[in-house]
């Protein structure tokens with residue numbers, strides 16, 4: 038086993054890995070951005086190194102700063118967590134070039150699975166098929182017309198070098214082919230810098246089922262059961278469960294064996310996930326995620342395995358200590374994601390801010406993996422996952438009831454959270470009946486009347502509290518404890534955000550000051566200064582929260598001023614155009 042591991046991540050996954058290391062007697066090294074100097078993962082680690090910067094690009098994606106921290110700390114291995122550099126073959130190579138172990142798959146396996154076309158070909162080579170379609174790039178709308186005529190509509194047009202659902206367009210009829218191609222190419226270029234697209238038959242009510250695989254360096258490849266992650270919104274999962282319910286045992290076994298074939302075929306090592314779409318009893322390979330996933334604890338609770346401990350063992354060269362026959366699934370697990378987002382009216386608007394108070398659930402079968410504690414700040418710059426509630430039950434119904442019970446115990450004040458939406462899903466008869474699909478949250482679940490869970494906080498208490506103050510010396514962090522008035526730890530008092538100030542004094546309906554509702558990137562501008570526009574007309578396209586959003590004018594008039602061009606970053610409330 039390693040004696041020292043650096044965790045190239047933050048938040049709950051960094052905390053998860055640090056805890057596993059502590060249990061194994063492995064020294065832990067945290068890295069942190071300027072905003073994370075006092076973050077939970079830094080508090081828990083044995084050592085911490087400053088990366089500098091605020092945004093992900095300036096900090097957790099700063100290769101030089103990370104390599105520097107690795108050198109200074111003397112870590113023998115790096116755990117990338119998920120996101121950031123976890124599926125970056127260049128980073129994995131930069132690590133291994135320094136004779137430091139990357140706790141993850143070989144760079145070549147990351148590369149094969151990195152684009153959908155080569156991933157699909159790799160699966161086809163081992164006899165695992167995806168949704169009927171073609172791996173040829175679309176160069177002519179005629180190809181889509183011919184495919185639609187043969188297989189019927191709808192047809193899915195997908196970005197070849199994309200992922201996470203970005204750039205997928207659904208064509209319902211021949212008339213929509215050209216605009217769908219244009220839109221898919223535009224999104225693909227905006228997100229991935231490449232515009233190659235391909236097509237598949239579009240499944241209208243699929244479930245997202247994934248298989249957890251694990252491979253060691255001795256050629257052993259196992260599957261550790263399935264998860265259903267269909268309860269998601271705009272490709273952000275809300276609730277996951279293990280095993281995938283309501284699927285015949287022989288189908289689950291066939292999916293497990295298909296996943297292992299894919300892993301073996303690409304020379305996989307360490308933890309991975311093979312994703313499938315499941316519809317009407319059939320399953321279709323989608324892609325492989327070459328990392329440990331957010332939802333791995335659901336698998337841990339039904340297999341009894343510590344997947345992070347296994348990752349460390351496999352990375353250290355140990356063979357997997359069990360065989361496929363030893364893997365058994367017991368009971369049912371449900372993971373509920375708690376994000377700092379306001380689900381009111383189904384909008385899921387980011388709600389960063391300081392966690393004024395947090396009462397976490399407990400009791401039989403309940404686990405809470407958080408990346409924050411009371412008093413910590415959820416930054417707008419990073420993923421806003423506060424924590425994950427993971428429950429185990431003897432069967433699915435018990436697990437659902439336990440998840441609801443635990444969610445009701447969980448109280449967070451400060452940021453709004455996804456808890457009300459999570460409850461709406463868990464208490465819905467469709468979810469109980471497994472009559473949901475990947476489209477269900479967006480198309481069926483009714484979140485009207487679901488209110489904001491943001492709560493004002495009482496900041497009048499004058500008690501003293503212990504604060505561990507981080508002191509940085511030559512880029513390395515040391516901790517000093519102080520007892521200070523509680524006020525000092527909360528200089529801003531109330532943490533509920535004041536009503537957002539409208540920029541430029543405008544923004545009110547009908548004022549002609551057209552604002553964007555949230556932070557994002559302008560990917561297309563549809564009008565020019567001097568143009569005459571009608572109410573409801575699209576002015577520009579904002580890419581935000583992984584989707585294209587049309588920004589429309591609510592008044593008719595002339596474009597007096599246009600404040601953005603394609604490629605501009607904008608913040609929520611920024612005025613993009615003035616219509617007069």
Ligand code: MV4
Nearest residue numbers: 168193200201202237238239240243245475476
């Ligand atoms: C599909 C599909 C239906 N038919 N492909 C979206 C994410 C990307 N990785 C693949 N996705 C889908 N591909 C065909 N041919 C429906 C989806 C899909 C989806 C898949 C998994 C999880 C959530 C999803 C939400 C919407 C659509």
